[in-house]
Amino acid sequence: MGRRHLVGAVIAVSSALLVAACSTTVPGTPVSVFADPFRVAGMPATDGPTGLRPDPAKPTREVQGTDGGDVDELARQAVSDIEEFWSSAYREPFGGTFRRVKALISWDANGFDSIAFCGGDTYGLVNAGFCHDDRTIGWDRGELLPDLQRAHGDMGVTMVLAHEYGHAVQRQAELVGEATPTLVAEQQADCLAGVYMRWVAEDNSPRFTLSTGEGLNNVLAAVIAFRDPLMAETDPDAGLDEHGSAFERLSAFQFGFTDGAAACASIDMREIGQRRGDLPVLLDENETGEWEVSETSVRAIVDALDILFEPADPPRLSFAAADCPGTRPSPPVSYCPDTNTIAVDLDELARMGTQDVTGASGLATGDNTAYSVLVSRYMQAIQHQHGGVALDDAEAALRTACLTGVATTMLSKSVTTPDGNTVALTAGDLDEAVSGILTNGLVASDINGESVPSGFSRIDAFRVGVLGDQDRCFTRFS
Structure with a gap:
């Protein structure tokens, strides 16, 4: 104010804002989140187990560069689960057959293990991302994922990887191209992550659970943590590589969670502009x-x-x-x-x-x-x-x-x-x-x-x- x-x-x-950078429908009838104040997008608002199940289904992917630790195993399970979801949910909104990413890559940003991701060195790269050039997904197991897990639990890690996989989905579905503004691509990916999280919250996942009370609240907190830093109009980086404010990214996630993948396809600069209206973006x-x-x-x-x-x-x-x-x-x-x-x-x-x-x-x-x-x-x-x-x-x-x-x-x-x-x-x-x-x-x-x-x-x-x-x-x- x-x-x-x-x-x-x-x-x-x-x-002072915490910022983590990022690289570059569920079938059914949309429901009003307001039909019952004690429900969440048509589901009961309840607390309960959230995170990796005690007896999850076996992962379907291998990870390059892994140290075999718990964080990489959690990420491997998350990507396996996200792919299981999209393998059945992709065709209805987008047509065609879903294709998995080619490889998963893990590195320690503090290590000297000579791991490369998307053509670059990973030393000091505290990040996760989808590489369009070779259709791979990678993450830092040294700082980023452990910090996310401590702050937001297993589903904080899963949320970030669902967002990164959203980039793979939007590329395959041709929702974005080389000329698409980063702001649009990022909020579409937030939305697509919301579509997957709805599937987990409905207890469809063989690997994860998500309560619609505190569990979902923690996921939303993870979305907030990835908001853009606050900038002034005179900042030389203002308006460049925008991902969106917390309000905007939460909105995009909720669109996907509530209305499915079709809502994600409708996110473009015009839609984002309508949401922004005259609300201030820069100081x-x-x-x-x-x-x-x-x-x-x-x-x-x-x-x-x-x-x-x-x-x-x-x-x-x-x-x-x-x-x-x-x-x-x-x-x-x-x-x-x-x-x-x-x-x-x-x-x-x-x-x-x-x-x-x-x-x-x-x-x-x-x-x-x-x-x-x-x-x-x-x-x-x-x-x-x-x-x-x-x-x-x-x-x-x-x-x-x-x-x-x-x-x-x-x-x-x-x-x-x-x-x-x-x-x-x-x-x-x-x-x-x-x-x-x-x-x-x-x-x-x-x-x-x-x-x-x-x-x-x-x-x-x-x-x-x-x-x-x-x-x-x-x-x-x-």
């Missing part, structure tokens, strides 16, 4: 994208929302402890419908909005992790004023996420408040919001702080709002 004095001085703090020259959480910033954002939504009875802002009989507080920000009050625990909100400069979590952290929660409580006040809807059930939780998405898009246009400040969304803010929605769910909660169990459904509801309007949120979550 940005804030400028009218004289032009910018107040913000930069974001302005003097922006860093962060605004320290303080009483001043909180008041300014609430003032901006008053201007944007023009409620007949604007909610009152309080920095005292929440006092609302019959409603449980949901710190750091609570909304009390009885008094139409938003109560803010400023110290806790500031802690929530503090960046993890180490990037250890792989998630996007920063001011809008906190401000999106503040905005969500304002949107509960809008729902209360709207009338005719419950504020304390699962539909209310997803409606809150949706309306917060609406407000987020509206804030992409700067708003000048009565105190002389200009409040505006900046690049990176959407990624901070979806990271918070995944990890704590407060943006997608009701007035008691209760949310639906699936991070997938919470993020999808938020995206409906980002790309829609108030009426759509009230209609969809009624």
Whole structure:
């Protein structure tokens, strides 16, 4: 979130992002993810085993350069599984017969084992990729895959390899060519990985399991970790080799998971442009994208929302402890419908909005992790004023996420408040919001702080709002 004095001085703090680089339909009827707030794209939202099965089917591939360790065995199982899926799922959306990649190659980026991948030396190559030239898939077993497994479990590794195999599938299906922008190719591959993950989540895989609760949440966290770094318009690399923001890559993955491979084929620059709209992608020259959480910033954002939504009875802002009989507080920000009050625990909100400069979590952290929660409580006040809807059930939780998405898009246009400040969304803010929605769910909660169990459904509801309007949120979550 940005804030400028009218004289032009910018107040913000930069974001540190964890970035991992990348190389270059399921049959059935699409279902609405909103048909039941306790389901995920038509499946029950449940927790349970996630990862490599105790007794998986035997792998069907060999790995060149392997050290025979557990990480390479996991990767070998993952590719074997992904190929088993596409061998049966490829023909319906794309026609023809599926062809496997020619070879799998493993290397240790810290080693001197003279392994080559795609015509290059692998020393120091902490990466995974699909090589179009010789139709091979390779990975670093020294740093990349172990780090992914520690952060996101077995399915974090499998997700990355499903993405890389997506590049092989899109090439064979002629969805992309030499002139295809990287941004399109990468988001199609995210989408195709989502198609495979749906098959695993439906318990069809002979090697892996994936719960639709925490298991799928971990997969989404892995997608977030591979977002583009935050850049300014003046950065010489800005706009080059784009893969997409966390919000964009999550959207692409969810398209595949929900709607199948046909949705992936529809991703092109026009579709991505429609999703982006006027949302900021790059920071302005003097922006860093962060605004320290303080009483001043909180008041300014609430003032901006008053201007944007023009409620007949604007909610009152309080920095005292929440006092609302019959409603449980949901710190750091609570909304009390009885008094139409938003109560803010400023110290806790500031802690929530503090960046993890180490990037250890792989998630996007920063001011809008906190401000999106503040905005969500304002949107509960809008729902209360709207009338005719419950504020304390699962539909209310997803409606809150949706309306917060609406407000987020509206804030992409700067708003000048009565105190002389200009409040505006900046690049990176959407990624901070979806990271918070995944990890704590407060943006997608009701007035008691209760949310639906699936991070997938919470993020999808938020995206409906980002790309829609108030009426759509009230209609969809009624």
